Structure formats: C-alpha cells, structure tokens
Amino acid sequence: MHIAAVVLDKSIDRPLDYSIPEHLASKIKPGIRVHVPVRGKLRKGTVLSLLSKTTVKNILPIEEVLSEMDVLTPDLFSLADWMSRYYATPIDRCLSSMLPASVKKDLKEKTEVEIQLAVSKEKIASFLQENRSRLAKQASVLDEMLKASGPMLLKELLNIAKVSESSIASLIEKGLLQKKRVKEQTTELEVDEFIPTPPKVLSLEQERTFASISSSLQEKRFATHLIHGITGSGKTEIYLRAIQEALSLGKASILLVPEISLTTQTIERLTARLQRKIAVIHHRLSDRERLKTWEAMRKQEIDVVVGARSALFSPLPHLGLIIVDEEHEQSYKQSEEMPCYHARDLAVMRGKITSSTVILGSATPTLESYYNALQGKYELHKLTKRPLDFKKPEVTIVNMNLECNKAKGLTLFSETLLDRIKKKLASGEQTILFLNRRGYYTSRLCTSCLKPIHCKHCDVSMTYHRGEEILSCHMCGFSLPTALEKCPSCGEKETLKYKGPGTEQVERLLHAIFPFCRTLRMDRDTTKQKGSHDRIFKQFRAGKADILIGTQMIAKGLHFPSVTLVGILNADSSLNIPDFRSHETVFQLLTQVAGRSGRGLLPGEVIIQSFLTDHPIIRLAFEDDYEQFFHKELEERKLFQYPPFTRLTKIVFSGTELPKVTRTADAYYATLKRALPKEFSLSPLHPPAHAKIKDRHRLQCLIKGQNTLLLSSILKSLRVKVPNSVRIQLDIDPTSTFF
Numbered sequence: 001m002h003i004a005a006v007v008l009d010k011s012i013d014r015p016l017d018y019s020i021p022e023h024l025a026s027k028i029k030p031g032i033r034v035h036v037p038v039r040g041k042l043r044k045g046t047v048l049s050l051l052s053k054t055t056v057k058n059i060l061p062i063e064e065v066l067s068e069m070d071v072l073t074p075d076l077f078s079l080a081d082w083m084s085r086y087y088a089t090p091i092d093r094c095l096s097s098m099l100p101a102s103v104k105k106d107l108k109e110k111t112e113v114e115i116q117l118a119v120s121k122e123k124i125a126s127f128l129q130e131n132r133s134r135l136a137k138q139a140s141v142l143d144e145m146l147k148a149s150g151p152m153l154l155k156e157l158l159n160i161a162k163v164s165e166s167s168i169a170s171l172i173e174k175g176l177l178q179k180k181r182v183k184e185q186t187t188e189l190e191v192d193e194f195i196p197t198p199p200k201v202l203s204l205e206q207e208r209t210f211a212s213i214s215s216s217l218q219e220k221r222f223a224t225h226l227i228h229g230i231t232g233s234g235k236t237e238i239y240l241r242a243i244q245e246a247l248s249l250g251k252a253s254i255l256l257v258p259e260i261s262l263t264t265q266t267i268e269r270l271t272a273r274l275q276r277k278i279a280v281i282h283h284r285l286s287d288r289e290r291l292k293t294w295e296a297m298r299k300q301e302i303d304v305v306v307g308a309r310s311a312l313f314s315p316l317p318h319l320g321l322i323i324v325d326e327e328h329e330q331s332y333k334q335s336e337e338m339p340c341y342h343a344r345d346l347a348v349m350r351g352k353i354t355s356s357t358v359i360l361g362s363a364t365p366t367l368e369s370y371y372n373a374l375q376g377k378y379e380l381h382k383l384t385k386r387p388l389d390f391k392k393p394e395v396t397i398v399n400m401n402l403e404c405n406k407a408k409g410l411t412l413f414s415e416t417l418l419d420r421i422k423k424k425l426a427s428g429e430q431t432i433l434f435l436n437r438r439g440y441y442t443s444r445l446c447t448s449c450l451k452p453i454h455c456k457h458c459d460v461s462m463t464y465h466r467g468e469e470i471l472s473c474h475m476c477g478f479s480l481p482t483a484l485e486k487c488p489s490c491g492e493k494e495t496l497k498y499k500g501p502g503t504e505q506v507e508r509l510l511h512a513i514f515p516f517c518r519t520l521r522m523d524r525d526t527t528k529q530k531g532s533h534d535r536i537f538k539q540f541r542a543g544k545a546d547i548l549i550g551t552q553m554i555a556k557g558l559h560f561p562s563v564t565l566v567g568i569l570n571a572d573s574s575l576n577i578p579d580f581r582s583h584e585t586v587f588q589l590l591t592q593v594a595g596r597s598g599r600g601l602l603p604g605e606v607i608i609q610s611f612l613t614d615h616p617i618i619r620l621a622f623e624d625d626y627e628q629f630f631h632k633e634l635e636e637r638k639l640f641q642y643p644p645f646t647r648l649t650k651i652v653f654s655g656t657e658l659p660k661v662t663r664t665a666d667a668y669y670a671t672l673k674r675a676l677p678k679e680f681s682l683s684p685l686h687p688p689a690h691a692k693i694k695d696r697h698r699l700q701c702l703i704k705g706q707n708t709l710l711l712s713s714i715l716k717s718l719r720v721k722v723p724n725s726v727r728i729q730l731d732i733d734p735t736s737t738f739f
Helices: 074-086 091-098 121-131 136-147 154-161 165-173 204-218 235-248 260-274 287-298 309-313 343-354 367-374 400-407 415-427 503-513 532-541 582-594 616-623 626-640 658-675 708-717
Strands: 003-008 016-019 033-038 041-051 064-067 111-117 177-183 223-229 252-256 279-281 304-307 319-325 357-362 379-383 394-399 430-434 441-446 463-465 470-472 479-481 496-501 519-522 547-550 563-568 605-610 647-655 696-705 726-732
Touching: 003 033, 003 091, 016 033, 041 091, 074 091, 074 343, 074 708, 091 309, 111 136, 111 154, 121 136, 136 154, 136 165, 154 165, 165 177, 204 223, 204 235, 204 357, 204 379, 223 235, 223 367, 235 252, 235 260, 235 319, 235 357, 252 309, 252 343, 260 304, 260 532, 279 287, 304 309, 309 343, 319 343, 343 357, 367 379, 367 626, 394 400, 394 415, 394 616, 400 605, 415 430, 415 563, 415 605, 503 519, 503 547, 519 532, 563 582, 582 605, 582 616, 582 626, 605 616, 616 626, 647 658, 647 708, 658 696, 658 708, 658 726, 696 708, 708 726
Parallel strands: 223 357, 223 379, 252 304, 252 319, 279 304, 319 357, 394 605, 430 547, 430 563, 519 547, 563 605
Antiparallel strands: 003 016, 003 041, 033 041, 033 064, 111 177, 441 463, 441 496, 463 470, 470 479, 647 696, 647 726
C-alpha cells in the first residue's frame, strides 16, 4: 500500500489520493496528520485510509508528517463514515467536527494578565475610607481584591467588579495594584482534593439493572441499556459502578452530561469514587487545555472522560462503556451547523462499532428511546423508588388565574409559594425557583400598534436587562439603550411598556419581599465567564444562599440535599408552541425541575404555578405519570405520523438577501420533488418561527419517510446551483420543526 487517501481540513469535501514517499512509509497510517500539496500550496489534512491503487494520474507525494501520533482511533473513522452517509454531510466536515481546532493548528504558549495588590491591606483599607464615595468604581475593584484570597485574572476582576480597564489602570498608576503576565491557567482537578467514598448499598431494582449491565461489559458485547428511573432513584450510583467495572476489565469510559453546569458535580463524584484523574471536555476549555487532554487520551494516560456532546469523540483506544445521562435533553443535538448529529444516536452507533456497552439514563426518556426499548432494540430497566425510602416530593398546583384576581392584576408569586418560601427561610432549608426566561422583562411592547421592539438583525423581540439598562437580542447579542422616546414601528410616543418577567426580576422582587434572603441566579447572563457554573454551584451547596433562581440549566441532574422546595413560576409558557415535541418538552422540564426537591433526609415540596391547571400535560406532570404520558403522546404521534413512526428531515435555506434565498429554495425544492420516491412526503416551503437570524433570512421544508440512508444519498447527489451567499443546511432527525 503506497497510496494514502487524505481528507483536507477545509475547502475540498472529498478525499484526495497521494503517494507515500519511502522515507515516510513507516509513519503513514490512518489518523496521522500530514502536509500535502494542493495547487502549488501546502495544506493540512488527515490520512483517512491506505490504498493499493488509484485512478489519479500524475499522483503527488505527501510532503511531511505533522505528528507521528494518530489523532483519531480507527473506530472514530468508521463513525465519521457513518455520520457522512446518515447525516448527508461531506466526510471532511464530519472529521472536522471530531477534531478539536487545537489539534489542527500550531499552538503558541498563551498568557493572561493577573492583578494583585501592590501594598498592604491596611493601606488599601485607608484608601477606601478616604475615597469610597468619590471613586466608586475604583473602590469596587479594591473591594473585590480584598475579598479574594490572592491574585485575580484581569478578565475575572473586570466581570465581577463590573468596571472598565481604565479603573484598574488608575489603581496601578497610583501604586495600589500591579499586573503581570502569567501562563494561561488550566482547569485540572487533582485526585487528592477528594475524600474516597465507598459504594452505596443498592436496592433490588438497582442490583438487577447493574447485573444486566455488568453482563454485557464482561462479555464485551454491544448492548444498549435504557434506565428509566424517577428523579433521585440512584441512576448515578449505577453509572459509577459500571465505570468501575469497565476499568477493572481494562476498558475506558465516556460519560456524557447535557450541561456544563453538571460537570463539576459529576467530576467530584467520579474522582471521589475512582481516585484517578478524569478528563473534562466542554466548550469553555481553552485550545491548549483541549489539546493537552486529547494527547493524554491518545497516550492512554486517561481512561475516563466526562463532558458535553463533543466528548463522545474522545480518542480512547480501548473504549468499553458509553453513558448518556439525561438522554432526553435536546442539548445533545447539534443544530447550528452540519453535520446535525445527535450525540445519543452516535453513542449507540459508536458502541456498536466498538462492541461497547451503552447506557441511556433519564427520568423522562424521549418517546423514541422508550419506544425502542419496548420494541426490544434496547434493554429496559425501571427504577421506581428513591433509595433509603426517601419520599417523592409533595406536589401542589396553584391556579394563577385566581391569584391574579386576588391581586387585581398580574402577579409573579402566588400566596402559597410565598408562604412556603417564608417557612423554608425560617427553618434554614433551601429553595429553587425556576423560570425559563432570563433578563428583567422579556419584551417591550407598544400599546398603540401592539408590536414589540424587534432586533434589527433577527426576527425576535428584545429582552430588557435592568442591570445594564439595555434591550438585548438573545440570538445575536445586538443591544439598544432603554431610553427610547418613540415606538420604532409606528412612531407613537410614550406608548412603550415592559411585558413578561425574567429571572432578573424574580431576584429583585424576592429581595423586596424578603429583604434578608440570600439569592444566587444561574442563567446565561450570570454564567458567561469560565468557571462561573462551578462558583455558583459550590456557593449554593455550601449554604451561602437560601434561594437559587434559574432557567433550564438548573433543571438537570443537580443534587442539593438541603433543597426542600421547588417553585415553578410559569409552568405552561411553552405548551402552545406549534411543534410536535412541545408537550414532551414541557412534561420533561416540569418533571426534571420537580425532581430537584427532597433529595435528602428532609421531605420535599413542589409548587407548580399555572394558568392552565386543567391541561392534561400539567396534570400528568403533577402526577409524575410518565407511562400515561407516553401512551397518550404516542397515540397522537401515530395519528399524525411523527417520530417514532417515521423519520423527519428539515432542510433550511438561509442568506442575507431574501430574493436569492427564495429563488434558490424554489429551485432546490423543485429538483428535490422530482428526485424523491413516493415513499417520502414533502411539505411546502415556509418560513420558520424565527424567519431571520443574524441578518440571514430563512425558509424551510420538511421530509417524512422511513429510509434515512436512502434519503441522505439522494440529498447528497442533488445538483442545484447555489449562490455563495446562500447556505443550505440538512438537519436529519431535527428536535424542532417550528424554530
């Protein structure tokens, strides 16, 4: 074999054949990074396979090997090939989604600016006493430096103190602070930080579940186990034991979690049990951190990986176990760019390729997963009880129509919820309040033309953030000052009113009602900085706050034994979205949030506030009846032919010029309609709910059919002239048909 098929990092979406020079023959194998000539220039690529012959005339040789270590394991190449065929995506894009950017580029050592005190704390205190009122921003910086146990990174100090660099520069000029450049900090957890924890006693249900998982691990047999366990039923203990079992057999493990906020808690549990270094993969890692972790995995220095969906592509040579925690979460789906893969489905496929055991766990599995289990494709295990006889929380539904009548206007908190919060504050127990809307108000509406202020770049209303005094677009980040004199749509003056509460308002109102309560807020606004999830999580767990307010990132898997009350402020906000998954999403969210209460010795309570108390989904969530929900929803899916009874593909056309997008979509649609066999149905072209995002106009259509591989091959073979300004995205198995 003297020929190598090489996939370039970009531009060309098919492998190119190159000859292997004699001096490089011993180094070239699949997964090796190489430099190859393309039109007179050297380009980076990855060796895909070795060939004995080629149809190419005048074949060029590989120029050099960039790294003698193969960056991908053989099973990942097989997975990339399957991804390319199933998700109708060129192989180079599939490989690119697997390879971190840091692996593909030369990294130079990165530094950061660190700020530290230049004088004693006594001198700082004296300066503050004399200048606090006159130099408020500088005082804020010094206050944060005094609170810190040592130096602080400049970017963190700017964020916490909410000042500009000029305030810090002034303090440096005065000789109170000093700065220096340091190596970029990495986020590694050391083993000796944790006290070893012994395995917990398993219930009979847990024993049966683990015995089945252990059997497939020991036999090195591919099997997918779906654990349907109520919240707090001990799924994590089974995960820990399965990982220990895999390690004892010399096999590596991957544990996927849906939110970055869960990684700290998961790492702590794993390290305390396993007493070894765990790799962490998520989007907040720097390039250098990711490269270091990647190399450690390839050298087999690390054999347990935890992370979000991209952690599935960890290059572990002896993989034996893949766990997808909270398998129902939509964050496992890549929707921003092709390939639009679902990490849960890829986990099952990688398990099949490597003969590994796959565990899917959830209190509210997706209908597709539960249906697969009932059809015998997955092994189904049910955990119906909490360990140690911990009781499920007591749930109360509050009719907010009656509450608003009593208050003679809209109210955010019911009397029942406020009464329960007051009791929890008095007893020293903790509360979680859930509202899936960030900001202070969700929109600003004109009472004359009834139109909200929209982002000029996106087809969405803008959210008011009181802390920064801006209206902000949550799609593109565009912002406007709040001091608008007239409505941008109709020009009327003094007609703009704020509508819809957000988490920021919840926090402010709580302090008005309970002046001495301590609160923490966890949403995208408070977790922008690296490490912010960990900081909030640790503060709340340590009892430094009485109430945690948050969006859906607090609904998943967090374990706080001192939380005995969960308040769901607006349970029905997403029920009327015209999407086939809307009821499933609401049921899952309500059940998961409710499950954060009563996870310790103290009994838990859940208050669900709703304007639609008789809605069947609200009632089923109140009763925590997944089985009844599943069968009810399954009947509707079958009636309208939605998954799991068929498969969907969403095709999205986007571009900055609407006429070009429309012409391209029409031409593509006509060609597609002629090419599709009768077994597929094609919906008309229509704009999605967000018809414009980041200045790009959007149109879409849906295809229903069973044979996805056939459809993908048809989509890849279509030949339609597409302008450079128009993008076509093929989304196989979309999680939403509305947005």
